[in-house]
Amino acid sequence: MNNRPLVPRKRMYHAHDRKMILAKNPNESSEHVLMKAxxxxxxLPDYPSLTVEIRIGDRYKPDVVALDEEGKPLFWGEAGQVSMEKVRALAKRYRSTHFAIAKWHTRLDPLEVLVTEAIEGIKRDAPFDLINFPADSAERFLDEEGHLQINKTDLEIRRL
Structure with missing residues (x-):
């Protein structure tokens, strides 16, 4: 029996009196789309300008990002796989950017080790949040009309 969530090719999501449309790419997992949402x-309450999947002029494209008036990232969210090289490069380049890396139904210990090693020796003044979305996140945090009801207290989050 497969308990993996399924998302439609295109869907409107609602949260905090805002809405956005996410399109699922053919090679993208439903979990990846849901983690972005x-x-x-x-x-969104902390970063009202938050948006999903836009290029910001960097080699890397954030899954979720909020930019300041000058176009520099205030917040950068990654959903799923990240390499040590990517984390290190981003941490060096954007020392004042709040980063969040989300995983789906995964232990955070290996990710914490990876990020800790990647940012070692880099002077930063913004946090890295590591987030584990439980396997039942779609049922718990998303209704049939696309309304998202989720709080940080609902999740395992580690701040580095």
Whole structure:
């Protein structure tokens, strides 16, 4: 029996009196789409300009991002796989950017080790949040009309 969530090719999501449309790419997992939506809803109160999947002129493209008036990232969210090289490069380049890395139904210990090693020796003045979305996140945090109801207290979050 497969308990993996399914998301439609295109869907409107609602949170905090805002809405956005996410399109699922053919090679993208439903979990990846949901993590982007959940990150957006989770951090929208802190970063009202938060948006999903836009290029910002960097080699890397954030899954979720909020930019300042000059176009520099205030917040950068990643959903799923990240390499040590990517984390290190981003941490060096954007020392004042709040980063969040989300995983789906995964232990955070290996990710914490990876990020801790990647940012070692880099002077930063913004946090890294590591987030585990439980396997039942779609049922718990998303209704049939696309309304997202999620809080940081609902999740395992480690701040580095």
């Amino acid at each position: 959940f990150l957006w809803a989770l951090y």
